[in-house]
Amino acid sequence: MPNLRFLRGYNDAVVLGLARSGAVTRVDLAERSGLTPQAVSKVVGRLIGEGLLVESGTRNVGVGKPRTLLKLVADSRLALGAQVERDELRVVLTDLAGDVLDRAVAPLPPDFDPPTFVAELTRLVNGMRDDKLLGVGLGFVGPLDHRTGVIHDATGLVKWHDVPLRELAEDSLALPVVLDKDTNTAIVAEAWRRGEQLRDAVLVLVGTGLGVGLLLDGQVYRGARTNAGEFGHTTIQLDGPPCVCGRTGCIEAVHNLAARSGDLAGATSIVGLAVADLVQLLDVDHVVLAGRAVLAEPEAYLAGVRAKLPTDDWLPVEVEVTPLGDDVVAAGAAMLVLSEFYGRPR
Amino acid sequence: MPNLRFLRGYNDAVVLGLARSGAVTRVDLAERSGLTPQAVSKVVGRLIGEGLLVESGTRNVGVGKPRTLLKLVADSRLALGAQVERDELRVVLTDLAGDVLDRAVAPLPPDFDPPTFVAELTRLVNGMRDDKLLGVGLGFVGPLDHRTGVIHDATGLVKWHDVPLRELAEDSLALPVVLDKDTNTAIVAEAWRRGEQLRDAVLVLVGTGLGVGLLLDGQVYRGARTNAGEFGHTTIQLDGPPCVCGRTGCIEAVHNLAARSGDLAGATSIVGLAVADLVQLLDVDHVVLAGRAVLAEPEAYLAGVRAKLPTDDWLPVEVEVTPLGDDVVAAGAAMLVLSEFYGRPR
DNA sequence: GAAATTAAAGCAACAGTGTTTAGTTATGGC
DNA sequence: GCCATAACTAAACACTGTTGCTTTAATTTC
Numbered sequence: 001m002p003n004l005r006f007l008r009g010y011n012d013a014v015v016l017g018l019a020r021s022g023a024v025t026r027v028d029l030a031e032r033s034g035l036t037p038q039a040v041s042k043v044v045g046r047l048i049g050e051g052l053l054v055e056s057g058t059r060n061v062g063v064g065k066p067r068t069l070l071k072l073v074a075d076s077r078l079a080l081g082a083q084v085e086r087d088e089l090r091v092v093l094t095d096l097a098g099d100v101l102d103r104a105v106a107p108l109p110p111d112f113d114p115p116t117f118v119a120e121l122t123r124l125v126n127g128m129r130d131d132k133l134l135g136v137g138l139g140f141v142g143p144l145d146h147r148t149g150v151i152h153d154a155t156g157l158v159k160w161h162d163v164p165l166r167e168l169a170e171d172s173l174a175l176p177v178v179l180d181k182d183t184n185t186a187i188v189a190e191a192w193r194r195g196e197q198l199r200d201a202v203l204v205l206v207g208t209g210l211g212v213g214l215l216l217d218g219q220v221y222r223g224a225r226t227n228a229g230e231f232g233h234t235t236i237q238l239d240g241p242p243c244v245c246g247r248t249g250c251i252e253a254v255h256n257l258a259a260r261s262g263d264l265a266g267a268t269s270i271v272g273l274a275v276a277d278l279v280q281l282l283d284v285d286h287v288v289l290a291g292r293a294v295l296a297e298p299e300a301y302l303a304g305v306r307a308k309l310p311t312d313d314w315l316p317v318e319v320e321v322t323p324l325g326d327d328v329v330a331a332g333a334a335m336l337v338l339s340e341f342y343g344r345p346r
Numbered sequence: 347m348p349n350l351r352f353l354r355g356y357n358d359a360v361v362l363g364l365a366r367s368g369a370v371t372r373v374d375l376a377e378r379s380g381l382t383p384q385a386v387s388k389v390v391g392r393l394i395g396e397g398l399l400v401e402s403g404t405r406n407v408g409v410g411k412p413r414t415l416l417k418l419v420a421d422s423r424l425a426l427g428a429q430v431e432r433d434e435l436r437v438v439l440t441d442l443a444g445d446v447l448d449r450a451v452a453p454l455p456p457d458f459d460p461p462t463f464v465a466e467l468t469r470l471v472n473g474m475r476d477d478k479l480l481g482v483g484l485g486f487v488g489p490l491d492h493r494t495g496v497i498h499d500a501t502g503l504v505k506w507h508d509v510p511l512r513e514l515a516e517d518s519l520a521l522p523v524v525l526d527k528d529t530n531t532a533i534v535a536e537a538w539r540r541g542e543q544l545r546d547a548v549l550v551l552v553g554t555g556l557g558v559g560l561l562l563d564g565q566v567y568r569g570a571r572t573n574a575g576e577f578g579h580t581t582i583q584l585d586g587p588p589c590v591c592g593r594t595g596c597i598e599a600v601h602n603l604a605a606r607s608g609d610l611a612g613a614t615s616i617v618g619l620a621v622a623d624l625v626q627l628l629d630v631d632h633v634v635l636a637g638r639a640v641l642a643e644p645e646a647y648l649a650g651v652r653a654k655l656p657t658d659d660w661l662p663v664e665v666e667v668t669p670l671g672d673d674v675v676a677a678g679a680a681m682l683v684l685s686e687f688y689g690r691p692r
Numbered sequence: 693g694a695a696a697t698t699a700a701a702g703c704a705a706c707a708g709t710g711t712t713t714a715g716t717t718a719t720g721g722c
Numbered sequence: 723g724c725c726a727t728a729a730c731t732a733a734a735c736a737c738t739g740t741t742g743c744t745t746t747a748a749t750t751t752c
Contacts, residue, residue: 004709039710064728065718200570221562223629224546234623238583277580283569350738385739409749410699
């Protein structure tokens with residue numbers, strides 16, 4: 001696969017990624033990308049030609065010709081992303097910068113089947129069509145196969161076994177479609193928006209279940225079969241309370257038991273302990289919290305997690321609640337589309 | 347960084363990696379690498395020129411000109427690797443195929459200091475010098491920094507704080523030196539030897555401590571600060587037995603308690619449970635067991651782990667004990683050197 | 693057993709990457 | 723107003739993998 005086209009795509013993506021984090025100059029880009037100034041000029045020329053960047057004034061840094069500022073043309077490309085939950089479908093429109101421009105939410109009937117879902121998705125998408133649209137991303141509950149776009153056996157949805165959802169959606173929408181686990185699209189959202197700052201991070205999604213999205217060495221890690229991130233069923237209490245999964249003492253079971261009995265401190269403390277273990281295992285330096293439970297009590301979860309993290313000053317870990325709120329999963333699905341077109345090729 | 351040199355290095359490494367797994371033909375290489383036959387011819391030509399490959403006969407596959415077999419010249423390049431433990435230094439010589447050609451073991455005095463260690467290392471290395479030697483790899487207990495080559499604060503070694511070991515060793519040995527955590531060198535050994543077969547794997551090292559080496563998407567994952575793989579201090583039993591780390595109910599504490607009281611089944615079952623959780627979290631399809639405890643009772647640990655793994659037939663996980671035995675860490679350190687020269691650039 | 697067919701591998705010309713070299717342009721300082 | 727400085731770029735370049743065609747060596751066919 002690695003050939004000249006790959007190389008160009010890669011460097012274009014590097015430069016575009018740096019430009020995404022704000023106004024930059026060619027000199028900045030050269031320093032931060034490791035490319036020579038001449039190479040940067042060529043890449044920038046290409047990107048300007050495609051309408052992805054524009055020159056926007058100059059910045060003076062002492063004697064000599066001032067540096068030309070470059071700005072991302074955020075609205076030059078758009079993407080749609082959808083989050084699919086048991087009872088609700090959320091569709092979000094984002095621009096190239098990863099900012100949410102529009103959203104639509106619709107209820108889904110109990111135990112909806114694939115045709116019903118595709119029809120509803122098509123309805124919402126048609127309400128947000130745009131010439132600049134690159135495609136549609138879908139953030140679904142797993143297990144599913146990201147590469148083939150097949151839902152394997154969605155947890156909690158009885159009518160979803162081995163459904164080739166990407167194909168079905170592409171046929172109905174006449175747009176490129178990508179499918180991924182909700183936790184993965186959520187971490188994509190954070191990674192796309194924060195760029196180079198975020199290389200090793202976990203996104204913890206606390207809802208009815210407990211999943212994580214993993215960003216490792218700057219890449220979303222999906223595992224051998226798109227099944228990575230099943231965090232909720234890690235044992236944290238030998239002989240603990242029974243879990244829906246059939247085992248006992250899973251993080252999810254212990255957490256939900258505390259949460260349902262109104263013990264918020266206990267619930268956040270369990271999540272904190274589990275996240276601290278995860279941070280220790282993976283040595284990530286960023287933790288992002290998301291999901292309905294977290295957004296209902298953001299301060300409590302933040303405190304619960306921070307309290308348990310190691311305090312070594314050479315291993316600082318930054319913890320935050322996702323700034324995208326309820327939109328993370330859907331917005332991340334849209335950014336997954338953007339990254340297919342303008343992210344680093346793999 | 348990505349430029350033409352990178353591209354060449356990458357494709358050379360891909361081809362060399364495929365050739366490492368046995369005799370191949372140019373046609374095989376083209377199919378399995380995705381490169382065009384012409385590109386493969388050029389790459390193979392380069393590698394033959396460097397003495398890394400040789401043609402070795404032909405294989406007939408029907409009509410037409412027979413395919414030319416290509417073989418790795420395993421002994422064209424060599425590397426040394428060392429494993430450093432509290433009481434012992436082990437140095438191993440490996441060839442390009444990752445096979446162990448020679449080894450030397452020497453005791454280390456209690457609480458040895460860096461100069462003592464470097465002197466002993468130099469003595470053993472000098473006994474195994476060779477013109478084809480590319481460098482020396484060191485597998486050490488963490489925490490340490492792989493990139494700078496500095497031992498941060500080796501667990502159990504009181505005289506090792508912020509020691510620039512790579513520099514010290516390079517000065518003394520006059521050879522390139524790389525430093526990494528023992529768990530990381532161990533997984534490098536498995537990855538180098540099994541090539542493309544192994545993309546997502548964990549190596550579990552069970553000794554006095556319990557660490558894991560992570561191979562994710564075909565790359566060794568070290569974390570933001572070379573500290574990934576601290577698996578032993580994951581909580582598995584809320585309010586469990588106290589651990590040396592100051593917390594309670596760590597996998598390591600529970601395991602060691604069982605092991606010391608002679609409860610082998612209990613010990614292996616805890617490791618099995620913990621590994622199953624890890625497999626679920628990371629969706630790896632290979633688990634390799636290693637370390638003194640495992641090698642003392644290989645069948646028991648294999649059974650203990652296999653018993654706890656999920657049985658879904660679409661998520662098969664292969665479990666095995668490392669075929670390299672006590673040499674894994676040292677041999678992996680040597681292969682880390684090989685991969686610096688002939689592995690995929692990052 | 694000679695000619696035709698098939699498939700591997702190599703040669704030569706090529707398109708396109710980032711790099712090197714040598715300018716050109718725009719600013720601040722004197 | 724001139725000069726030094728720094729940003730930027732045009733042209734030539736080295737080297738990548740690709741394309742199109744030829745050579746080589748085997749099997750198949752008549």
